[in-house]
Amino acid sequence: MGYDLHGDALNQVFTRFKELADRKVELSDADLEALVAEEMGDTVRYAFSLVSLDSHGGSSSTPTATIVLDHDGKKIEATAAGSGMVDAACAAIRQATGIEGTLTDYAVTSVTGGVDALADVALRFEVDGVSMPGRGLSTDVVEASARALLNALNRIVRVRDTGEDPTAVSRPGSLS
Structure with a gap:
């Protein structure tokens, strides 16, 4: 595929690959390439990283989600309700x-076909006049x-x- 990964980036892609392999019956080159591209575009020490996400909802219940994040080695947990699980x-x-x-823009595309397809979510989020893109991949659209x-x-x-400069940070690959 032509990618050159080392250290933490390689470990992160391998961890995500194993998680994806546990969820999908068959992995494609496109699945692996999407994981690598996501990591190559965003290799940085994250202020917040996802530890776990549990979401619940249905036609007769209020959608809720509980999230656990890591922030500087500390776990932060929060639960909230919404109009849908996302x-x-x-x-x-x-x-x-x-x-x-x-949230100013939100789009979901499928990286591969089938019911276990890898969802690719692209969005824009604005805080105090600063708008940034975000991208996430998972077989679960809520997690993505x-x-x-x-x-x-x-x-x-x-x-x-x-x-x-916000324009420098908002370009793909700018977090490397």
């Missing part, structure tokens, strides 16, 4: 991080959405903490 997961992330903003929001929030935190 909304609930995003609300739980905003509660856990303490970062409020507006949570990963995408965390990706955008980590970019926003980087801009806020370092004073970097």
Whole structure:
């Protein structure tokens, strides 16, 4: 495939690959390439990383999500309700991080076909006039959405903490 991964990036891709292999019957080159591309575009020490996500919902219940994030070695847990499971997961992330903003764009595409397809979520999240893209991959669209929001929030935190130019941080591969 032509990618050159080392150290933490290689370990992260391998961990995500094993998780994906546990969920899917068959893995394709496109699945692996999407995982590598996601990691190569965002190799950085994340302010917030996903530890676990549990979401529940149905036609006769209020969708809720409980999220556990790692922030500087500390676990942060939050539970929230929403209009759907994706909304609930995003609300739980905003509660856990303490970062409020507006989701300005949201799209889901399928990397591969079938019921166990890898979902690729791309979104934009705006906080205090700074709008950042986020991308997340998972066979679960709720988890992919949570990963995408965390990706955008980590970019926003980087801009806020370092004073970097937001346009430089918002380009693909800018977190390397």
